[in-house]
Amino acid sequence: MFENKPSPKLESYVVTLVGEPGVGKTTFFVEAKALLLDFELGFKAMECKAVSFVDNKAPPIKWSKPHDAIVQKNGWESLHPWMRLKLFVNEFCWGDEKENGFTAHGMQPPPCLAIDSIDACYEHCMDFVCSQNGWEDPDDGGKFGKGWKAVLKEFKAVMEHILRWAHQPAIGCGVGFISHSKVRTTRSFGQEAVDKVTMAVSPSAAKWLFAISDFVFYAECAVDLEGKDMRVLHTQPTARFDAKSRGRRDTPFPSPLPLAYASFALSWRSIVTGEQALHVEPVALKRAAPSFNENQTNSVWSM
Secondary structure, three states: OOOOOOOOOHHHOEEEEEEOOOOOHHHHHHHOOOEEEEOOOOOOOOOOEEEEOOOOOOOOOOOOHHHHHHHHHHOHHHOOHHHHHHHHHHHHOOEOOOOEOOHHHOOOOOOEEEEEOHHHHHHHHHHHHHHHHOOOOHHHHOHHHHHHHHHHHHHHHHHHHHHHHHOOOOOOOEEEEEEEEEEEEEEOOOOOOEEEEEEOOOHHHHHHHHHHOOEEEEEEEEEEOOOOEEEEEEOOOOOOEOOEOOOEOOEOOOOOEEOOHHHHHHHHHHHHHOOHHHOOOOOOEEEEOOOOOOOOOOOEEEO
């Protein structure tokens, strides 16, 4: 029997943060000193570390010979964003504590790799798979959702490469997924359909991301008991939105918290170590901001 003790260091986990554009999701990961793997150019006004896969300006990377040959042959501006990500992952996400893709470039692995946003990343993956197969969209891939399964397979292969490397104890690199929120009509077995805030990626990708994440948080604007507007981080699920967190039955993760990485980090450390001095009190809210916006859809997602 092997005993597992949760690490108080957040670099050991996968965190998915869901919320409407502009609420502060990217800022949360910048505060965590993450390296942003960018698909939206949302970091331009921030002081942070980022590699953009949608900017046609090539990043200042001295590629290894096989990858440099691809870049030189095609030109960075001609490479598909999904192909750019695959090159980066193969260039940097390998090795162990002593020698890895980052140390080979004279750097230490970052505390966290955060994909911003995973929705746009998935869309580029889908476009890449369709272009490789001559499809207009995944529905052209055949009966029984074969095209969509091909997209999910390609998407998971790259994400799992990142996760396998990052989760080596000697590497200790967290992984973050930033997702915009979307309202879907969901139906649980034996229950009536209800509207629920979820990730904006495809239902199949969202289910997979939810399953492999240690934490799934929902960020939104709300109003506290004094009538002040504030941004909060929901760590526990409700009938209105999905969420997921670790912890113990006797010390559940407090919710909601102020939307700040420090609040999250201190709360988790308090749960794992039992240090009450680190405990962060949940925020008392008067009401949440309206959640259903222009992203609403009538599609039914069976849970």
